[in-house]
Amino acid sequence: MKMPDKEIRLIVAETLAERHRLQQESTDAIVLKATASVLAPFGIEEDDRKEPRADFQHLRRWRKSVEQAQSCAFKAVITVIAAGLMGAVWLGVKVVLGK
Missing domain, CATH: 1.20.5 (Single alpha-helices involved in coiled-coils or other helix-helix interfaces)
Incomplete structure (x- = not known):
C-alpha cells in the first residue's frame, strides 16, 4: 500500500515545522541566558x-x-x-x- 504524495508532503511539512519551532525555542533560551550572563557583571539582574x-x-x-x-x-x-x-x-x- 502506497501513501499518497500529498500525505507524505503534509507529514514532512509538519515535521519540519515542529523541528523549526523546537530550534527557535532553543535559540531563544540560549540568547536569554547569554544576555543575562553578559549583563550580570554590571549589576543588571534579569528580573530587576x-x-x-x-x-x-x-x-x-x-x-x-x-x-x-x-x-x-x-x-x-x-x-x-x-x-x-x-x-x-x-x-x-x-x-x-x-x-
Whole structure:
C-alpha cells in the first residue's frame, strides 16, 4: 500500500515545522541566558529592570542637559564676539567722527 504524495508532503511539512519551532525555542533560551550572563557583571539582574531603566533615563536627561549647556555656551561666545566687534566699530566711528 502506497501513501499518497500529498500525505507524505503534509507529514514532512509538519515535521519540519515542529523541528523549526523546537530550534527557535532553543535559540531563544540560549540568547536569554547569554544576555543575562553578559549583563550580570554590571549589576543588571534579569528580573530587576526598573533600576537600569531609571539609570538610563537619568543618563539621557544628563546628556540632553549637557547638550543644551553646550548650545547656550556657543551662543554666549558668539554674542560676546559680536558685541566686541560692534564695540570696536563704534569706537572706530567715534574716533573718525571726533577728528
